[in-house]
Amino acid sequence: MQKDRTHITHRAKSGSQQRSQKTLDNLCEAACRILENGELAELTTQKVAEISGYGVGTLYQYFSNKEALLETLAVRELDRMLSVAGKILATWNASPTDAVSNSRRLIAAMIEIIGERPRLGGILRTVMINAAEDSELGQGLLRYYGLIVGIACRTHPERSHRLHAPSAQFVLFRAISSTIQTAAVERPSLLRSREFEDEMVRLTLGFLNYDMPADAGQAVIDS
Structure with missing residues (x-):
């Protein structure tokens, strides 16, 4: 048998x-x-x-070549970023009225995402940004942006209307992420200090709480 x-x-x-x-x-x-x-x-x-x-x-x-390897690395990094952001959103239970504490949570989330291997992350995020919007990387990056905006809206629900503007999303996200990445590379000892956290909270709250006056004047840059 x-x-x-x-x-x-x-x-x-x-x-x-x-x-x-x-x-x-x-x-x-x-x-x-x-x-x-x-x-x-x-x-x-x-x-x-x-x-x-x-x-x-x-x-x-x-x-098949170096570019294929780089794309695989970028997809892996994007999966990690989405996983971290998703876990933060899933466990979010902060009071919507405590703006300072919520801002600290947002900053801590971004430090966790960006602070690990910042040089590598910076290179791979550039690969993602340069990817076609309809590609796997492009669509994944949009999902990541959506998760971060979701965290920010939960952090500051009273100012969430500002965060729906693409220009505001771009400025705030780049301001926070670029500062954290620069600190991780140039001043790693500063990255997780209370002083750094305080300044990042000021940056976030200052951006969200300032409303441009109606008579702000003519734009310097012609459209």
């Missing part, structure tokens, strides 16, 4: 998939280390292969 070897075949496939995933993870981590410690120009398939300990031929089994 012939033995059923189906379970053996499944185990073999599972083991092969695990090894393949481990190889992919190791290649991606090697690329991440290069980007975190240097610049985008330093990322080459040869260097990734050397640092990962795999041959270039193995790398090309997973990525």
